[in-house]
Amino acid sequence: MTGYLHFNTVERMDAFLSGLRMRVTPVVHDxxxxxxxxxxxxxxxxxxxxxxxxxxxxxxxxxxxxxxxxxxxxxxxxxxxxxxxxxxxxxxxxxxxxxxxxxxxxxxxxxxxxxxxxxxxxxxxxxxxxxxxxxxxxxxxxxxxxxxxxxxDFLNGRALDARxxxxxxxxxxxxxxxxxxxxxxxxxxxxxxxxxxxxxxxxxxxxxxxxxxxxxxxxxxxxRAVKPYLDKSVDDMSERERGYGGYEAFQIHYGEKRVKLFAVGENxxxxxxxxxxxxxxxxxxxxxxxxxxxxxxxxxxxxxxxxxxxxxxxxxxxxxxxxxxxxxxxxxxxxxxxxxxxxxNSFKRRPDYALGIEVGQLVAAGLVLSVALALLPPLASIALTLAAGAAVMALNYALYARLDWVLNEAAIVLLVAGLFILNMAWGYLFETRQKNALVSRFGEYVAPELVAEMADDPEQYNMDGESRELTVLFVDVRGFTTISEGLSPKALREYINLYLTAMSSDIRDSHGGTLDKYIGDAVMAFWGAPVAFPDHASRAVASALLMQKSAARLNDDFLARGLPQLKIGIGLNTGMMHVGDMGSAVRRAYTVMGDAVNLGSRLEGITKVYGVGLAVGEATRAAAPEYAYRELDLVRVKGKNEPVAIYEPLLPAAEAGPELLAELARWASALALVRSQRWDAAAAALAGLAAASPGSGLYRLYLERVAHLRAHPPGADWDGVTTFETK
Incomplete structure (x- = not known):
């Protein structure tokens, strides 16, 4: 950009690069x-x-x-x-x-x-x-x-800036x-x-x-003659053109009509x-x-x-x-x-608009690298910097070889190198700050004490995608559409905020769960990432049981204040899941995906069918054996062909009294009678359980199911599986 930026180093580098272009140009014998x-x-x-x-x-x-x-x-x-x-x-x-x-x-x-x-x-x-x-x-x-x-005299008043x-x-x-x-x-x-x-x-x-x-x-x-190419008369020229010192071309007159033009520049x-x-x-x-x-x-x-x-x-x-x-x-x-x-007629020349091209390259390279280098890891930054420098030099060489344009490129090369050095210096000087920023981002998902643990070894934690065995939880408010229609916006905001705060605290603060997202009134969470817990299933079950207690406490408070009743349904499942920072170029989130996640969502949806507040898959029951469970059913959920056993966690097994254990044993017997199609015996056993626990929707559901099956026998090949065709 000679004439505008007089920096000796830049000009020397431009001279070197100009010579380099000539040295790399293939030699052709003339x-x-x-x-x-x-x-x-x-x-x-x-x-x-x-x-x-x-x-x-x-x-x-x-x-x-x-x-x-x-x-x-x-x-x-x-x-x-x-x-x-x-x-x-x-x-x-x-x-x-x-x-x-x-x-x-x-x-x-x-x-x-x-x-x-x-x-x-x-x-x-x-x-x-x-x-x-x-x-x-x-x-x-x-x-x-x-x-x-x-x-x-030939110039007739025109200026010609010859040396x-x-x-x-x-x-x-x-x-x-x-x-x-x-x-x-x-x-x-x-x-x-x-x-x-x-x-x-x-x-x-x-x-x-x-x-x-x-x-x-x-x-x-x-x-016959060698003369400057004058395409205008003096009268047709502007004052600026009359005083301009450099004609663009000379012409050599030879033969009868032939004229050869060639370009010239300053002086x-x-x-x-x-x-x-x-x-x-x-x-x-x-x-x-x-x-x-x-x-x-x-x-x-x-x-x-x-x-x-x-x-x-x-x-x-x-x-x-x-x-x-x-x-x-x-x-x-x-x-x-x-x-x-x-x-x-092939002179290398610096076109009149060369400065505009050079500034355009500077702006484009600066914008792209400023953004990209800040986002890329070191090796990728090095590769991008080398590619950008090579691209600039290749572009200018192509313009030089094909169009005979000589453009200055030192400023652009120095800009590329400078942005890279600045980015590397920033990364070196503020590495700790960047690591803490990464840990702070996880703070949106996990409890403060886990953030502190991650800060001790931030290199171990990242948001890259991986497959890992985790436990996922979905919780939803029963009848929320009706609740929202009956409350003013202000009351609804208070209602949902109190509910979400309580659920989030039980998940994140009490048992180290990772909050994934809020989906309206629903909450999604998981255990085992980013901090790996070997007892992630046990932590999830403990959180779910605590959430039920919190919901009951909130419900009492809501009813006392004249607000609608609060009832929740929770689904838990354990299995291999994909976890990491996922999403689009517009928005991303640290989340989990996979069949095991989908089953957890289905389980939350079918809790209302069985009249229970919590349902878990058989993998969760196997991974958290320290709890007492009531088997709910063998189900085939939408999207899966294989049936799975689902259970209702009740409380820690160590806290289960004789009466509860006896009830669970009677229930297991009744469920076996149903699956063996002994309808009369099953109906009698279920009636006894329903009489002893009049508030249980599960026993009433099975009484109705036995009555239907007695009237419509399923056949000898019935496997006892309940199929759900909806989510």
């Missing part, structure tokens, strides 16, 4: 551009640099004649005349000390063509697609500038006039010393001159896409030793029709640049990359 390399081997074979210009002339003649290249760009400036041939010395002798030697002057004059190295080079490049290079300078002006691409140079070091007049063109190869590095962009056009005085890469492409295409510069790793082994461009071209040993298939750049990779000649992909990158290959981008 045969259109070849580098004729004045390498170390060529210096050994031909001689030290700079070479005499007759050698350079032979090099040009070989490339244009023998090898048929499309264009030649020299990453070299010839700013001084070449006097290495000694011809000037000979001329001086002919005019001075040796002027009287017969024929000497004529012989010297005859050597002029062979020893005028500048003339040889000028002759070699004249009429050939050769582009000379030159540099700009802030202080001196030397040599002859080429013809400019355009001047201020301005006061001076230059150009080629000699003879060579400049002979060449097809010339281009600037000066480099503008970033403050960190890395070369990332290059000016495509530079202003000198009132005129504008192309870079070496742009001039070479223009010559290779036989271009008419272009981002350099480094397509290889640099040098002869970099992979993007072919390197041919200059000595091989001179000797004719170069491969014609490599050079034929190619755009050739003449430069050097030899150590000591000092034409190496620090770039994002290589700290010692040949300067000549920089121009090759720019030429490839111009030919492909």
């Amino acid at each position: 045969p259109r551009i070849v580098i004729v390399d004045i390498d170390e081997a060529s210096l050994v074979e031909v001689g030290r640099w700079p070479w005499n210009r007759d050698v350079v002339a032979r090099l040009v003649n070989q490339m244009t004649g023998r090898y048929g290249v499309a264009a030649i760009g020299f990453d070299v400036v010839f700013s001084e005349p070449d006097n290495t041939s000694g011809y000037g010395v000979l001329q001086g002798l002919a005019r001075g000390q040796l002027k009287d030697v017969p024929g000497f002057g004529a012989q010297v004059a005859g050597l002029r063509e062979r020893l005028d190295y500048d003339g040889l080079l000028a002759k070699a490049i004249e009429g050939k697609p050769v582009v000379l290079g030159y540099t700009v300078s802030a202080k001196l002006s030397k040599g002859v500038l080429p013809k400019p691409a355009f001047d201020l 301005d140079s006061a001076g230059y070091e150009a080629n000699t007049e003879r060579l400049a006039n002979a060449a097809a063109g010339a281009g600037i190869f000066s480099a503008n590095t970033d403050p960190d010393g890395i070369l990332r962009s290059a000016d495509m056009v530079t202003r000198i005085g009132d005129k504008f001159y192309p870079s070496l890469s742009l001039a070479t492409v223009a010559v290779a295409l036989g271009a 008419l510069s272009a981002l350099i896409e480094f397509r290889g790793r640099g040098g002869p082994g970099g992979g993007a461009f072919s390197y041919v030793p200059a000595a091989d071209v001179l000797s004719g040993k170069a491969d014609p298939d490599v050079l034929a029709g190619a755009i050739v750049l003449v430069g050097t990779t030899a150590p000591g000649i000092n034409d190496l640049r620090a770039t994002p992909v290589n700290p010692e990158y040949p300067g000549v290959e920089v121009h090759a990359n720019l030429i490839a981008s111009i030919l492909d």
Whole structure:
């Protein structure tokens, strides 16, 4: 987000990531551009640099004649005349000390063509697609500038924010006039010393001159002109547009109607896409030793029709640049990359709306990670952070590779890393607080003393789902619909609050039960989780018996206050259940599920059928044998095929007196008579029990059942099971 957030660290990281994108981009060889390399081997074979210009002339003649290249760009400036041939010395002798030697002057004059190295080079490049290079300078002006691409008059009042140079070091007049063109190869590095962009056009005085890469492409295409793309007249432009310094594109006019456009950015510069790793082994461009071209040993298939750049990779000649992909990158290959981008019209660029995209990524990543990291465990947080960082980099790389967009991503990567570190620090510094919060949440379900026990070892307790043997309880108020219709809202609230408070206390505080939920007037609870009790069934039975006593006490109080009678039914069952934090994304609760839970609910519903306040399954009776039970029936509840025996817990077995034990024995005998279809004996036994206990609805129910079965015999295959078709 350069230009808005000037943080050196962020900018350096953006630069690193930008280079990383180039380094991971697969290298694709481009045969259109070849580098004729004045390498170390060529210096050994031909001689030290700079070479005499007759050698350079032979090099040009070989490339244009023998090898048929499309264009030649020299990453070299010839700013001084070449006097290495000694011809000037000979001329001086002919005019001075040796002027009287017969024929000497004529012989010297005859050597002029062979020893005028500048003339040889000028002759070699004249009429050939050769582009000379030159540099700009802030202080001196030397040599002859080429013809400019355009001047201020062409802009007709428009602003063009090209980099301005006061001076230059150009080629000699003879060579400049002979060449097809010339281009600037000066480099503008970033403050960190890395070369990332290059000016495509530079202003000198009132005129504008192309870079070496742009001039070479223009010559290779036989271009008529290189001009900025002006799609509006000055009159049609807003004041802001008139003063805007960066045109989006340049156009190269070549052929009869063809125009090639390529994008530019600030200061008419272009981002350099480094397509290889640099040098002869970099992979993007072919390197041919200059000595091989001179000797004719170069491969014609490599050079034929190619755009050739003449430069050097030899150590000591000092034409190496620090770039994002290589700290010692040949300067000549920089121009090759720019030429490839111009030919492909594929410049990496920072779009005008880049800041909006970057801010959008920041906001999206920040929102998602802020929420997700706070909810996920450490390993999942690490995975999400790595995935988010990879996704951001992958997205930006896709935009870079497919749309040529260069977006800054350091701020986003730092945000992702920062949120992760902050989340981990929060978890580390406030781990105890989080554990206590978990235990406190269980405090909604279990008694305070159990919460204290859980706080001693909070890692042992969680709300993850598991299967465990538990005992579940359901309690409901008989006739609550009628009760609610007969009370005012205020009285109903007081009625239900007193009832629920008493039931909750008997469950949670007295015997360590876990309150599951309130369902209107019904209460659901279970024992054995989150704190595991081996005697969960006994605790549940004890709580149920206490709840009946509490209901009787409340009933007396309600009746005394003129409130409706309170009667409850309780169902208990023991078995394997799924327990844990269950629900939806909207709401969750620590609860139990399973067939054993469903049976407990059915038992609560059928207590009214048998005229009892409490019914338990046979698994509960087996798990809590310390209580006295009265068997109620063999039943097949809705949703289950197998019959189960159900019982009514009465009191602790140790408290059962002789009379109760005798009654239970008589009842067991009567129940056996019913199941054996001995109707007369069963009716007599049941009548005796009903007379002794006139308030028992169970005995009256069986008397009615025996009368019905006597009148409608069930058959010899009757199993004695009562089937319930409703819940």
